[in-house]
Amino acid sequence: MLFRSVRQVMVCAATAASLVGCGSDGSGGGNGSSPGSGSPPGSAVIDPGDGGDYHPALAATDAVDVIDNTYLPLRTGSMWRYEGDGENGHEVTEIVVTADRKMIMGISAVVVHDTVTVDGEVLEDTYDWYTQDRDGNVWYLGEATQEFEDGKVVSTEGSWEAGVDGALPGIVMPASPTVGAAFRQEFYASHAEDLMKITGMGSALAVTAGSYSDVVTTNEWTPLQPETIEEKSYAPGVGMVRETVISGGTGTTELVAFTPGG
Secondary structure, rough: OOOOOOOHHOOOOOHHHHHEEEOOOOOOOOOOOOOOOOOOOHHHHOOOOOOOEEEEEEOOOHEEEOOOOOOOOOOOOOEEEEEEOOEEEEEEEEEEEEEEEEOOOOOEEEOOOOOOOEOOEEEEEEEEEEEEEEEOEEEEEEEEEEEEEEOOEEEEOOOOOOOOOOEEEEEEEEOOOOOOOEOOEEEOOOOOOOOEEEEEEEEEEEEEEEEEEEEEEEEEEEEOOOOEEEEEEEEEOOOEEEEEEOOOOEEEEEEEEOOOOO
């Protein structure tokens, strides 16, 4: 996933109403303990409260062409570069919103290219697929990912596509973030089950690329790797500016350069 939670290379060597079965706060979302996750509801770090009955309602007629959510703008040509030191070395992540589109569930999804290198060696090469609904929620529709070792592909395990083999889309950034709101970002049982909770709003943050205000902070977690929790910070008009592993590992990466698209 773009700005994916629980980065393997670092730690391991819609409107709310658009969702059926959302959290009791009415903010929308998925579930913190899904079928096949292996994590019972009582032990979930993030649990939006749908009891494992996740049925997102996203139709092709809900989607718009341009992703202009304030906290996750994915306009064609946008580029981000992140750097940081993790358990495996110096990590560099480069992300580009391409001009390509992919049809998923009848939706013309935006294609984003994400490459991760550690100490100059490519570890991941991923194409992520996104859309935005009419209310401003950004949805994640899947990814085609490759992991490398010594220049050779060793895994495509994280790949999935909404609408295929039971996989379902999720919200990666709501139109109107609210502290305490939680969301399922994706669901492909036993393969992709990331969850997000809004933990803070309105803070200021300085990173290499600049200083930002009105920052939204999230925690991200998956029952597939329950020991690991990441904190992420998103700046308006930019997107993610920093991510830090706060449990189950170490590593921080931050934005060092950003070029907005047109």
